[in-house]
Amino acid sequence: MKNTHIKSIGVTNMKMTNKWLFAAVLFFSTNVLAATATMQQTIELHPGWNAINVIVEPVDNTIDTIFSGVPIESVWRWIPKDIGRDFILDPAEGLLSLDGWFGFFPEPRPDAFLSNLYTITANTAYLIKLDDTVNHTITLTGTPELNKTRWRSNSFSFTGLPVDEGNEPTFGDYFSQSRAHNGQPIYKLSSAGIWELVTDPFTETAKAGEAYWIFSQGPSTFQGLLDVTLQQGEELDYRTFFTELDFSISNLSDVTNFVTIERISGNTLPMKFKNVDPESGEIAWPTLSSSKIYELQPGEDVFVTLAVDRLGFTEDRMEQIFSITNEQGVKYYLKAGGNTIQPLVLPTFKNGGTKAAALPEGNAGLWVGTAQVFKVSEAQVAGTEPLPVSEAFPLRIIMHVDATGTVRLLKNVVQMWQEGTMVPSADNPELLEVETPGHFVLLTDDSLIPNYSGVTTRTGQSAGIRYSTIAYDFVGNELDMTGELVVGNNANVSILIPSDLPTNPFYHKYHPDHNNKDEQFLNDVQEAFQITRDMQFTFSEHNPKYPEVADPPGWGIQQMGGVFTESVTGLHKNAIFLQGEFRLFRVAATTILNQ
Numbered sequence: 001m002k003n004t005h006i007k008s009i010g011v012t013n014m015k016m017t018n019k020w021l022f023a024a025v026l027f028f029s030t031n032v033l034a035a036t037a038t039m040q041q042t043i044e045l046h047p048g049w050n051a052i053n054v055i056v057e058p059v060d061n062t063i064d065t066i067f068s069g070v071p072i073e074s075v076w077r078w079i080p081k082d083i084g085r086d087f088i089l090d091p092a093e094g095l096l097s098l099d100g101w102f103g104f105f106p107e108p109r110p111d112a113f114l115s116n117l118y119t120i121t122a123n124t125a126y127l128i129k130l131d132d133t134v135n136h137t138i139t140l141t142g143t144p145e146l147n148k149t150r151w152r153s154n155s156f157s158f159t160g161l162p163v164d165e166g167n168e169p170t171f172g173d174y175f176s177q178s179r180a181h182n183g184q185p186i187y188k189l190s191s192a193g194i195w196e197l198v199t200d201p202f203t204e205t206a207k208a209g210e211a212y213w214i215f216s217q218g219p220s221t222f223q224g225l226l227d228v229t230l231q232q233g234e235e236l237d238y239r240t241f242f243t244e245l246d247f248s249i250s251n252l253s254d255v256t257n258f259v260t261i262e263r264i265s266g267n268t269l270p271m272k273f274k275n276v277d278p279e280s281g282e283i284a285w286p287t288l289s290s291s292k293i294y295e296l297q298p299g300e301d302v303f304v305t306l307a308v309d310r311l312g313f314t315e316d317r318m319e320q321i322f323s324i325t326n327e328q329g330v331k332y333y334l335k336a337g338g339n340t341i342q343p344l345v346l347p348t349f350k351n352g353g354t355k356a357a358a359l360p361e362g363n364a365g366l367w368v369g370t371a372q373v374f375k376v377s378e379a380q381v382a383g384t385e386p387l388p389v390s391e392a393f394p395l396r397i398i399m400h401v402d403a404t405g406t407v408r409l410l411k412n413v414v415q416m417w418q419e420g421t422m423v424p425s426a427d428n429p430e431l432l433e434v435e436t437p438g439h440f441v442l443l444t445d446d447s448l449i450p451n452y453s454g455v456t457t458r459t460g461q462s463a464g465i466r467y468s469t470i471a472y473d474f475v476g477n478e479l480d481m482t483g484e485l486v487v488g489n490n491a492n493v494s495i496l497i498p499s500d501l502p503t504n505p506f507y508h509k510y511h512p513d514h515n516n517k518d519e520q521f522l523n524d525v526q527e528a529f530q531i532t533r534d535m536q537f538t539f540s541e542h543n544p545k546y547p548e549v550a551d552p553p554g555w556g557i558q559q560m561g562g563v564f565t566e567s568v569t570g571l572h573k574n575a576i577f578l579q580g581e582f583r584l585f586r587v588a589a590t591t592i593l594n595q
Helices: 019-028 446-451
Strands: 011-014 036-045 048-054 056-058 072-078 101-104 124-130 136-144 155-159 186-189 195-197 212-216 226-230 236-239 244-251 257-263 271-273 291-296 301-308 317-325 331-339 365-376 387-401 407-410 412-418 421-424 432-436 439-443 456-458 461-463 465-468 478-480 490-497 531-539 559-569 576-588
Touching: 036 048, 036 056, 036 317, 036 331, 048 186, 136 331, 226 317, 226 331, 236 244, 244 257, 244 291, 291 301, 301 331, 365 559, 387 412, 387 576, 407 490, 412 446, 439 446, 478 490
Parallel strands: 236 331
Antiparallel strands: 011 036, 036 136, 048 124, 056 136, 072 101, 072 124, 155 212, 186 195, 186 212, 226 244, 244 301, 257 291, 257 317, 271 301, 317 331, 365 387, 365 576, 387 407, 407 478, 412 439, 412 465, 421 432, 456 461, 490 531, 531 559, 559 576
16 A cells, blocks of 8 residues: 555636625625635545645645545544654554544544544644545645644654655655754555554655654754745735745755746746845846746755735735745745735626726825934034944834825824625626725724724734834824925925923923923923924935846835935934935825725
């Protein structure tokens, strides 16, 4: 009997075709018209025991559905709690008596009531007993998740390995650079359904889609001769506000390796990659083709920065699955996805079809970013020329531009969702059509939050997305700016910090000399100084750091930047002057505040 293996992998776009369901999904979801990237893992089951490693998170992950029509006797997953007895050589001796084993027994078996396992998840090993005399095939449709193997110290782990089908390495080669695993016992499931020791790891290969018992001598973080590390999470999720995301690739082998990043099933998600000239340090953003190859020396790390090009989006959300492989047979899968900054207009079916809304004219919407201050004048000598600082410091900036082009400086804003309304169709009352489309709203007044729905979930509760800054404060929620948020123009603002503003650095509510009260605490007396901050943002036509090379994706439309200057009076007897650069990203295209 052979173990299971992956037979084919592909990408499908899953879209609902039922007209009523399509309208309902568009009504209740903020991610309308989304093209979901999925891949397929085909697994062949043989009579008796099978040890498999699932690499996708199934769209429908219930065991009953996945094995519908397949005569399985049981499905087992190992979730250990403590170091103890890990496995027995013959699974037929019984797994229920061992701590950490969870099983599923299908109806109408008499032991079905003992089931305590109900779903199949990604990057997980399973034991499956097939109650038949012929092979059966199942196909899992889902998305990959980039999770690292968690090895148990001084114990066995039940796991598969991220290897490339048809180019699998031997066990000895795979673990050759790991002190914790090299030379340690590995067990594989034999054709008779018995766990057998791999006696010669340099001649036996690690099969894709199979699971093994692998021992770690002491703690280990080893992930193979190729390691991929994300900044956060299990995928590259750009959502509506990230343009660039990084991940690292490490060559942990002792030889030079060529690592290939390949799109699966075409160029679905419009993307660019960051290319840095090694001599000049100039940065360019070429379009990411179907594959990209990196040459890594032994022990070398490379940081890959991929950016979504939302100007090329054809749907509200677009996704892509990548494979990352090296020449020694290691293979990872990585999912990427992002949303447009403006949701598509929800459809009405009176005239048929749907209509996508373009971005508002100009640069209307919410812009969030950072100003980096590189120079500050010497106030103690009444200097007016900003001088370089030892280390740049950031100021978080939030601006909003309405449909008329008016720019406002914000210090706090929350993105929420206004539900739409639906009515029976005039043509067919059994069908619903959109009367008022749902849409995003931006709130600077927190008292309005209960009137809307959230756009994300936190600890199981619907919530909005809040953008805030502590880099400045002023009276009220918004502050009008002069000028325009347009390439080649300036946007200016004068921030007044009155003596009684709680964030005035001279004001101390409980200090008798700085509480703006007289000695009897009866009358108001100005004891704290009033401060004025005059800021100017000059928007550059091109990336100010590298004006002679290609601009970053979406420059001038989704991201803008330029020169930042500021003067501060009242903080010191002499004015203080600052200078630096700033970069803003448009995270929403909502043109109205507190709608």
